Amino acid sequence: MDRTVRFGVSLDATLLESFDRYIEGKGYTNRSEAIRDLIREKLVERQWEAGDNQVAGTVSLVYDHHNLDLPSRLVDVQHDHHDLVISSVHVHLDHHNCLEVLILRGRARDVKAFGERLCSTRGIKHGRLTFTTTGYGLV
Amino acid sequence: MDRTVRFGVSLDATLLESFDRYIEGKGYTNRSEAIRDLIREKLVERQWEAGDNQVAGTVSLVYDHHNLDLPSRLVDVQHDHHDLVISSVHVHLDHHNCLEVLILRGRARDVKAFGERLCSTRGIKHGRLTFTTTGYGLV
Amino acid sequence: MDRTVRFGVSLDATLLESFDRYIEGKGYTNRSEAIRDLIREKLVERQWEAGDNQVAGTVSLVYDHHNLDLPSRLVDVQHDHHDLVISSVHVHLDHHNCLEVLILRGRARDVKAFGERLCSTRGIKHGRLTFTTTGYGLV
Amino acid sequence: MDRTVRFGVSLDATLLESFDRYIEGKGYTNRSEAIRDLIREKLVERQWEAGDNQVAGTVSLVYDHHNLDLPSRLVDVQHDHHDLVISSVHVHLDHHNCLEVLILRGRARDVKAFGERLCSTRGIKHGRLTFTTTGYGLV
Secondary structure, eight states: OOOEEEEEEEEEHHHHHHHHHHHHHHTOSOHHHHHHHHHHHHHHHHHHHSTTSEEEEEEEEEEETTSTTHHHHHHHHHHHTTTTEEEEEEEEOSSSEEEEEEEEEEEHHHHHHHHHHHHTSTTEEEEEEEEEOOOTTOO | OOOEEEEEEEEEHHHHHHHHHHHHHHTOSOHHHHHHHHHHHHHHHHHHHSTTSEEEEEEEEEEETTSTTHHHHHHHHHHHTTTTEEEEEEEEOSSSEEEEEEEEEEEHHHHHHHHHHHHTSTTEEEEEEEEEOOOTTOO | OOOEEEEEEEEEHHHHHHHHHHHHHHTOSOHHHHHHHHHHHHHHHHHHHSTTSEEEEEEEEEEETTSTTHHHHHHHHHHHTTTTEEEEEEEEOSSSEEEEEEEEEEEHHHHHHHHHHHHTSTTEEEEEEEEEOOOTTOO | OOOEEEEEEEEEHHHHHHHHHHHHHHTOSOHHHHHHHHHHHHHHHHHHHSTTSEEEEEEEEEEETTSTTHHHHHHHHHHHTTTTEEEEEEEEOSSSEEEEEEEEEEEHHHHHHHHHHHHTSTTEEEEEEEEEOOOTTOO
16 A cells, blocks of 8 residues: 655765764664654644644643642543543652643644643643644655 | 742733733633743743753654554663653554654653654654653742 | 833742743843743744734845855845845855845735745755744834 | 765655645755755754854844834944854834844854843843854755
């Protein structure tokens, strides 16, 4: 089903040496793989720019679980958007702090709006929406 | 233990109106909360710039689980760094694609190096390291 | 004409201490000024997200001026968009490399499209579009 | 002196089609050029991460020139760092607002510290430090 093609890239030898050092530092074992990653990174950015695309995203929320009603408010808002929330994971960072990661999927504009709303929930110390992809069409 | 203080901010009335519209659009119900978030965002950036700080981070990896040995390679590399990996969650996006989110904690430089290595693993379609915080000292 | 207002922000004392250290490191002499900057930064981001707003931007282009026809192509493309280009400055970095900075103004979507086209011009070593503002409404 | 080399990249046909559409939208006429840009973008990021490298940068400052002593303070601080400032350009955006762009060169850590100080100068409405390169070694 997959169809791998090959094309040539011409560039200056010095630039290629610098790139080889760079990708080695990043842990790549393979030049093609590194270039595929550069390409896919840009394509995923574009998927998010066009608001109608199906995307996946994660939301990381750090908060103090002693914050009285925050856990229940977070559960409520997730249920209001159960169509966008696939799953969530919760870790206890210390006696006070926990990190909850929600995995979202839906239209880019909906995921973005909901992710931002979660991050701005009162009591969240640090919230972060990360743009990733459903992988569809991104071989 | 917590000690809330209050200080005054002076700014132009027009600027404040624009800010109020902005935070309303983001879902904030409270100006102080919005400003605390702006402050904490900058402080977390700094924590990551200084490589020795304890931080938390998440890594989102999208891949095709039919990719022969990728799942086992991912498990192996996680075990090699079990001190950095707190937890992971795996969701099935479709027949082919899955999204795995790892939650990391450790020194900023170690979390960054390991996160980048995960993202550059051969076969990962899209990898993303997100910088967040252990919440410690960030009330 | 300007009307300065004042409002109170409540936050944890520890968080405020961290913020004070942060802004001191950045060279701020004044807490209000630092917070105004955080606010304006977000408002400028929003101006760019809505494509119809009037914005200002800069484009930095690094290239080898020995590259045969690049300088003339850059001049041509600027004249084709003279309504967007206010000014440009050119510095000689070394015998080969020069850095040209163009200052653009117009609708966000036009400035973005033109800026990206400049950055992707064949022969440009490094191109960068920076989002800033006309300052209008941003006291 | 320049030595162009050529290497092959293998990737999935669908991914290549998406990439071709993407680079066409960006105005690239040539796949190699687009990939060289992706590579150079990452190398420039690395130059800035290592604080000792020679880099070039630009600082965009928007401010109201009626702000009493700001223009003279900006001139003073530039003269204090004349070794970092190559040139500057000033445009009048409207009756009140002006945009001044400074071109800096020096060690990454010095350019960064000075650029941030400029952006945080009291009275600046919007300041932005842009990371670019001297082009040296970046063919």
